[in-house]
Amino acid sequence: MLSTLEQIAARSIHISTKPPPRSLAETKLILAALQKFGEVVTFRNLRYDTTNTSASKNSTTVVIFDSAASATQATESSPLLVALPPQTQTQIQNLNLNLNSSPTHLTCYIAPSHHNHESALKRNPFYTRFELDQSSAIYRDLVENTGIPRPELADVPTARKEFLPMNDRKRAHYSTVRMGGGSLMGLYRDGAARAERRKGGLHGREGEGEEVFEGGNGNEKGKAKKVG
Known part of the structure; x- marks a missing residue:
């Protein structure tokens, strides 16, 4: 029988998103896309993790599903494309973006997670x-x-x-x-x-x-x- 930590590891995935989500609304779109594979019990952006020294930490997310099967399906779907809704001219101006450079989708590269949840909890x-x-x-x-x-x-x-x-x-x-x-x-x-x-x-x-x-x-x- 698998230990608790092994069960969590089997249900966990690591996501690297390109380009990084720029708002909570875009992050919610990623969550909604993942929920198609099963119930998501943990969705954690590692942007504010003090031990995360990666240069691309703004685009890193750790997700835990309620079952290992859901995590496997999500991993097999990589890269996962998340469509972005059309933005108004006002939204583009507020984000200081050029109309021609505004992305139409986010690309989520999904892999099994090696995140140490026990260590993160104790910190x-x-x-x-x-x-x-x-x-x-x-x-x-x-x-x-x-x-x-x-x-x-x-x-x-x-x-x-x-x-x-x-x-x-x-x-x-x-x-x-x-x-x-x-x-x-x-x-x-x-x-x-x-x-x-x-x-x-x-x-x-x-x-x-x-x-x-x-x-x-x-x-x-x-x-x-x-x-x-």
Whole structure:
């Protein structure tokens, strides 16, 4: 049986587009063309990937399909031509293009992807441990007025997260998993179970009525201990 990373690799493709898409509308045309082969679960432009040093990084995209068969069909279709709709004179002027040089289609060269998704995930500053901004008005509103089951779910995006070395992230991650917080769904289920027990009057002593989670991969199995 293939590992999770091997399954992702089998469903991934690498796309180099000539000329590069100039707008979100043109990028959406590429996505629409790929969706003819199957459901696209990830569509990521590597333009802003800090490790991408390619001179043509503006034209590079990594795509993950929901099945390996869809990825194979997309690869076999290379080069894939994506027709561009006719542009008005105003659009051409806004893009500083010459009418005669305006492209009529995009050419997508598709190949199997060797992108390291696990490494890219761990480089993300939002990966693993994070600090709650409890001074935020949004945080206070979510906690006080919406009945959110766990305060961690009220964390809001900030302009910049504090960077932590990888060793510190790993230690924090292992500690979080041991405490049953291996995923957001795990935190949600834990908080929802606690709230349900409070409604039923099952307070008990410290440690009783706790939900026990197995693992931290998003497939937690929770079981509440009944307080006698």
